[in-house]
Amino acid sequence: MNLNKHYNAIVVGLGGMGSAALYHLAKRGSNALGIDQFEIPHALGSSHGLTRIIRLAYYEDLSYVPLLRRSYELWAELEREFGEQLFYQTGSIDMGPAEGEVFRGSLRSCLENDFAHEVLDSRRLSLRFPGYRMPAQTMAVFQPQGGLLLPELCISAHAQLARHHGAEIHSGERVLGWEILADDRVALRTDAGRYIAEKLVICGGAWAYKLVPQLARVAVPERQALIWLAPKQPAWFGLERFPVWNAQVEEGRYYGLPEFNPSGETPGMKLGRYHHRGETCDPDSVDRALYEADEALLRGFAERYFPDGAGETLDMAVCMFTNTPDEHFVLDVLPGAPQVSVAAGFSGHGFKMASVVGEIMADLAQRGETRHDIALHRLARFRHLYHRGHRGEVSCSIKDSFSELADHP
Numbered sequence: 515m516n517l518n519k520h521y522n523a524i525v526v527g528l529g530g531m532g533s534a535a536l537y538h539l540a541k542r543g544s545n546a547l548g549i550d551q552f553e554i555p556h557a558l559g560s561s562h563g564l565t566r567i568i569r570l571a572y573y574e575d576l577s578y579v580p581l582l583r584r585s586y587e588l589w590a591e592l593e594r595e596f597g598e599q600l601f602y603q604t605g606s607i608d609m610g611p612a613e614g615e616v617f618r619g620s621l622r623s624c625l626e627n628d629f630a631h632e633v634l635d636s637r638r639l640s641l642r643f644p645g646y647r648m649p650a651q652t653m654a655v656f657q658p659q660g661g662l663l664l665p666e667l668c669i670s671a672h673a674q675l676a677r678h679h680g681a682e683i684h685s686g687e688r689v690l691g692w693e694i695l696a697d698d699r700v701a702l703r704t705d706a707g708r709y710i711a712e713k714l715v716i717c718g719g720a721w722a723y724k725l726v727p728q729l730a731r732v733a734v735p736e737r738q739a740l741i742w743l744a745p746k747q748p749a750w751f752g753l754e755r756f757p758v759w760n761a762q763v764e765e766g767r768y769y770g771l772p773e774f775n776p777s778g779e780t781p782g783m784k785l786g787r788y789h790h791r792g793e794t795c796d797p798d799s800v801d802r803a804l805y806e807a808d809e810a811l812l813r814g815f816a817e818r819y820f821p822d823g824a825g826e827t828l829d830m831a832v833c834m835f836t837n838t839p840d841e842h843f844v845l846d847v848l849p850g851a852p853q854v855s856v857a858a859g860f861s862g863h864g865f866k867m868a869s870v871v872g873e874i875m876a877d878l879a880q881r882g883e884t885r886h887d888i889a890l891h892r893l894a895r896f897r898h899l900y901h902r903g904h905r906g907e908v909s910c911s912i913k914d915s916f917s918e919l920a921d922h923p
């Protein structure tokens with residue numbers, strides 16, 4: 515037990531975001547400790563499942579584009595330093611009705627940022643990429659720089675290189691509470707010890723509200739299911755002919771990726787539905803079983819829109835989103851506790867930006883500010899929801915700070 519061992523910074527949670535934050539802190543020479551309750555990486559949070567979409571055409575909000583550009587740069591730097599391929603370029607397709615937010619927003623993002631792109635109607639989409647069979651009125655934006663990341667390998671790369679740069683890593687250790695000391699440092703209590711740090715960085719994923727109870731209504735975990743299907747026409751669903759995609763259809767919003775896994779397990783076309791069956795959950799008791807209703811919902815979509823990809827079900831998995839009310843992130847220092855920063859609420863689209871989130875969290879921990887534009891992701895927009903929640907299980911000592919939030923930039 516390391517009673518009262520002292521660090522410049524402690525990062526809680528070493529998933530997608532926390533492993534990146536620890537890497538940036540360690541690389542800048544900070545004496546940093548990273549703690550995760552599970553192994554690194556693991557399949558019990560939000561960052562497993564072999565592949566994640568990354569794309570520049572961003573319909574969600576134009577202010578993501580500078581963060582995306584920096585994410586691409588940082589993933590490439592990480593690949594060089596780690597020596598293994600983490601990103602595979604496939605191009606990305608964003609499609610839906612001509613007036614829908616996915617098509618219109620992606621097109622706007624390409625036009626305003628001068629990104630290479632092509633607009634395809636559904637007939638030209640199928641001629642170019644024969645796996646796609648969308649309704650006649652569908653319009654699609656193809657952006658060639660889109661692709662996929664290997665999330666487990668990205669986390670391993672960040673964690674291993676953080677250690678190489680001097681960070682200490684504790685896996686299988688659960689944080690039980692934290693408090694601000696009279697001298698403004700932070701004390702952290704775990705099931706294995708107590709640590710002191712000048713700065714605390716909380717990257718707890720679906721558990722964020724347990725680490726910061728005030729987030730109970732701001733960062734809400736939700737059960738997701740995903741499926742891998744054996745393509746009937748494998749040649750149409752590989753990296754070269756099947757761009758990663760986002761689709762807005764009458765059944766909802768779906769996403770998917772080509773058949774690909776370099777390690778050989780679980781090949782198959784992968785897809786999921788945003789907010790799957792709308793099941794909010796407690797991350798410690800989320801239902802990890804998979805049901806016929808989960809499979810039917812995803813297969814039904816695939817059979818209608820990707821019929822040549824919808825062969826036998828090869829595998830399924832449960833994962834968690836952590837949703838904010840507006841589906842933008844939470845990247846901020848805590849009001850009333852400037853030595854504590856939090857990255858949370860990635861609302862099902864955060865992994866691609868984990869590399870820049872790591873840089874931002876290292877900035878916030880070291881300087882309380884960042885050169886990146888994170889105005890969209892500040893806590894102040896949720897001042898009416900940020901409160902001392904009733905579901906928190908971790909004791910922490912920050913003030914109930916409505917008034918400070920109101921003044922927060």
Ligand SMILES: Cc1cc2nc3c(=O)[nH]c(=O)nc-3n(C[C@H](O)[C@H](O)[C@H](O)COP(=O)(O)OP(=O)(O)OC[C@H]3O[C@@H](n4cnc5c(N)ncnc54)[C@H](O)[C@@H]3O)c2cc1C
Pocket residue numbers: 526527528529530531532549550551552558559560561563565566567568687688689690717718719720721722725738739740769786833834835857858860861862863864865866867
């Ligand atoms: C099915 C699915 C598909 C997705 N697809 C995409 C995609 O294609 N593209 C994209 O950009 N994003 C995608 N996302 C979203 C993206 O994966 C997440 O936004 C991202 O992985 C969140 O990372 P995180 O670090 O916040 O959470 P996690 O990676 O889950 O990390 C949180 C960590 O905190 C640890 N922790 C929590 N509490 C404690 C404690 N008390 N003590 C110690 N450790 C603790 C946990 O063990 C965990 O390791 C998808 C998400 C899901 C679920």
